Amino acid sequence: MEQKPHAKHPPYMGIWAALALLTVLEIGVAFFQNWPKEVIILVLVGLAIWKAVLVAMYFMHLRFEGNQLRILAVAPLPLAVILVIAVITEYLW
Amino acid sequence: MPYDWGLPIAASTFAADIDRLYYMILVITGIAFVIVEVAIVWFLIKYRARPGRKAYYTHGSAKAEVIWTAVPAVVVVGLGILSASVWSHIRGRDSVPPNALPIALEAKQFEWNATYPGADGELGTGDDFTMRNLLQIPVNQPVVVHLTSEDVIHSFFVPEFRVKHDAVPGMEARVWFEATMTGEFSIACAELCGLGHYRMAARVVVQDQAEYDQWLAEQAANQTVASR
Amino acid sequence: MATTAAAFDHVAHAHADTRSFIRRYIFSTDHKIIGIQFLIMSLFFLLVGGTLAIMMRWQLGFPGEAFPGGGVLPETMAPDGVLLPEFYNSLVTMHGTFMVFFAIMPLLVGVYANFLIPLKIGAPDMAFPRLNMVSFWVAMPAGLIMMAGFLVEGGAAGAGWTMYAPLSANPEYSGVSGGQILWCVSIAVLGLSSILGSTNYITTIINMRAPGMTWFRMPLSIWSLFITAILTILAIPILSGAAIMLLFDQLIGTHFFLPPDGGQPLLWQHLFWFFGHPEVYILILPAMGMVSDIIANGSRKPIFGYHSMVYAMIGIGFLGWIVWGHHMFQSGMNPTLGMSFMISTMLIAVPSAIKTFNWLGTMWRGSIRFHVPMLNAVAFVAMFVIGGLSGVFMASTPVDIQIHDTYFIVAHLHYVLFGGSLFALFGAITFWYPKMFGRMMSEFWGKVHFVLTFIFYNLTFFPMHQIGLGGHMRRIYDPTEYEFLLPLQGLNRFITISAILLFATQTIFALNFIISWFRGKKAPDNPWEDTGVEWSTPSPAPHGNFPTTPTVHHGPYEFSSPLVEEDYLMQDRRVSKPATPAAS
Amino acid sequence: MAHAAVMQPPASAETGAGVYNEKLGMWVFLGSEVMFFTALIGSYIILRFAQPQAWAAPGQILNIPVTGVNTFLLICSSVTMVKAFAAAQDGDQRMLKAWLLATVLIGATFVSIQVYEYLVLAHEGFLPSGYVAGSHLAEVADGGAAYKGGAALPESVGLYGSTFYTMTSFHGFHVTMGVLCMIFVTVKAFRGGYTAEDHRGVEVIGLYWHFVDLVWIVLFTIVYLI
């Protein structure tokens, strides 16, 4: 696996720059008045997910793991979605 | 009090539907129950260890698996569909009949306060009046209870009507039913609500329309007297 | 890495054991000792829960009459022996809490996941033995914190084991402050223990299986414990989170579940049951797994439809996540949502049916031995079916209107939890006792205990269906307050008497358990002529489990295999023509 | 069975996930952490959906510039952590120690800034229970005038306070735990405990650390910016 000495490492500094940039972008969007609230929220959530994926893929090097581990990593997410969606319908009714 | 297979007497229009479903499930599960338990006893006796007999070496049968997967699947889906129609008749979004008589029922530790619309049949108007632990309603006339709670969760339960609905603080539920039999029944609180949960009882009095109107008039009179 | 170091201590296989008494029996990292510690703890809490139940039953059967020996209880609970309503509420709550969280769950998972997983997959110990020790020494205090509730001002938590807010969130409503807080703390602490434990079980099962122990050669007990551990990992944190929010509502004035400032009582119910339903499957799956092992052994036949048994358990595990709303049909939840929850709930009958009929298929044309574990395992099937079928009534939303929060529910949950889980446990305890303690439990007294328990159990809980249909609400202190319940009081009395006899019967088990520990006859390595790997190591299993790492050659249930002339072929026994490594 | 030196699963090849125990265990544990934060964040989403009017506009009560800086710090700590891991892989002891030390320090700074943030908010009158009667914010809310570029403040922020403090404090708690474990790992690194062949400790604590960072990325967006 990953223990061969002086292996070529992923571009960690690049990821770091990207995360910083996205954060600045987010703050910008949050205060960008002339968009409707819904759009802003969607964009912000999109950016957040983007950042989260970067962290998971490179810093937690999921990108370089076997499928078993990837499945393990994303398994809980559907449950989280089910819970929130189901309960929110209470207030849509 | 008379019992009918454990179910209380049926005193509302819901009872017929719900009891029919209940008996249907009773029969289906009854069959499943008999099959399983009989099989167990029979196998225990027939296949008990006896000298010189070795068990039959098998890892299963795909055919059998398919059968006892498919049959219950069909049965329960069928049950689900039947239940769904009854459910939407009772609780569906617009199941409450337009002509239903509105009564506000507020639960609090540990009593039920019923507010009646008075002569004009409208809640929230001047002639409303409130009764403690008494729900007085006309027979054969849909009633819609505006159910609320002041403190904790209670549950409005009238066994003979097959009616049960939680009263949740901060929410208003519209619970409708139609009594089919005059007489007196109990409201029970079915959700643990503290110390007095066990004695949070009230009376439901079902009268025929004439008596009810008369009672309503009397109450209205008392109101005006009071206000004078 | 602290844990690593420990993990590899055990790699050197069973060896002369030079650990101090403390390291060996108190702060032991040996999964078998930890299992035994959990066993003693949870049997104790089972006894506590049972005792509370009897006090409740007394009040229900003989309202207002002094509880025999109740005089010893303080004024705040039962002035001269007559239980107070607030004390009754605490009894119900603590009974449910202790039985679910501190008796059955630790018995199934704490004891048998710990004891069986390494032994049955041919591993020297858990992946993280030290973490394993911690998980016990965290669970223990949690139980004591919960018991402390009875000592504090205002008594133990009294809002039901489901802790519905706002009753549970505001002392002014329940009259209980300290107890509620202790409940939340205890549950959060216990959650930590469960999470540590399950992390361990999952890692161990994935990574530490002996050579040849492929996924589809794992005994169903291990499969069930694996799925259970996954459910635990995903469900318990939800409860911990909810319990912490409830704690904050009580302590620092948050408003999560308190309506006055916009809080949502239904949110608590959703969170609780989103955890709660997977939880009830956590409470049955390991029982199903162990029962499968025992029934195959008792019938001397391979389990019928091994693969479909596995897939059925996985199916139950999945469906368990999308049915929680069936506890909330009458709670004011969106009725359309209720409809979809009804369908998904009904569907769970299907995998359960598969399992039920496969157990029958296993007994079919077997050569059935009536040893105590087998008797209890068969009782499990018979009783679980009753509980499961009553579940179908409640799953039907309209019928649930009548039976929700009545004794019909109480009957259902005892049929699945006592008739199901506890019977399975009586079987499992007897079955693996020799491997734990190196001695056999008394066969005769085991049978006496089984027969009496089976009779009194049904006399206690079956009539509850009846009174439930009659409209007898749950969690009421005095049924005679309602005149429509008066006709049922006779049945209530009958139930109470049966319950007392049921409780008394359990002393037989207790004595059998304790006495056999010291006086039981010495156990051979494989007393039940079983096929599992654990039976090829000495009884009791030595430190490090196996003299040499076993190699697995066969599927888990090769009974009456034509390859050998005995009627059992152990998984790690190599026969002249080696079985293919593929799944059997 | 495995030897501590090789980062291979102990069991034989045909069984086992091809991942060593500690790493697998950590991932499983992170699975439970996801569900824990689901309970908190999910409740927040649901409550906010049910009672939108209980939330102030972004930046009105919470101080976004300060938190923005804090977010940036946490991202930096993630990169220092992953750099430490890379150094460990290369067996570069000097850089390993340096990066670990940096991570510990930045993590500690993050927590301190969060404590400072709490103190300020409490001083202004924003607590888990909502406004503090008579405090600055309470008066502004009563006044009903537009405030800090947003509309008027909500007259009650009970749910806002409840969810904000619960979510952020539990994240802070996780960071603190992370820092403590990180100190343990750093000390071990200074003792030369990690080699190019076996640096499980560094990788496993790293996974936890990045997860906590990931949670913050979500929290910062949905709690502060929306």
Ligand code: HEA
């Ligand atoms: C071990 C625990 C356990 C198990 C396994 C189950 C299994 C099931 N439970 Fe139960 N349940 C509880 C523990 C459990 N339950 C507890 C503790 C409560 C009360 C909580 C509280 O409020 O305090 C509860 C409450 C409860 C309710 C809420 C009732 C209410 O409060 O109004 C409902 C409603 O749907 C329900 C349904 C079911 C169903 C459908 C199953 C199914 O999984 C059952 C499936 C099994 C079978 C169906 C039998 C075998 C199948 C066949 C023989 C095939 C033939 C069958 C057909 C064709 C139908 N349960």
Ligand code: HEA
């Ligand atoms: C596994 C779970 C379990 C078990 C085993 C039991 C066992 C019993 N339960 Fe309980 N019960 C629940 C789980 C359980 N219960 C739950 C979850 C609730 C809902 C709570 C709520 O509403 O909030 C409930 C509620 C409940 C009620 C409803 C109360 C109410 O709503 O007002 C009643 C009433 O009769 C009752 C009775 C009993 C009785 C008589 C027993 C008897 O079977 C007890 C018999 C005694 C024992 C089983 C102990 C024997 C001891 C041993 C075998 C140990 C041996 C010791 C050594 C070796 C040292 N239970």
Ligand code: CUA
């Ligand atoms: Cu009101 Cu129970």
Ligand SMILES: [Cu+2]
């Ligand atoms: Cu359920």
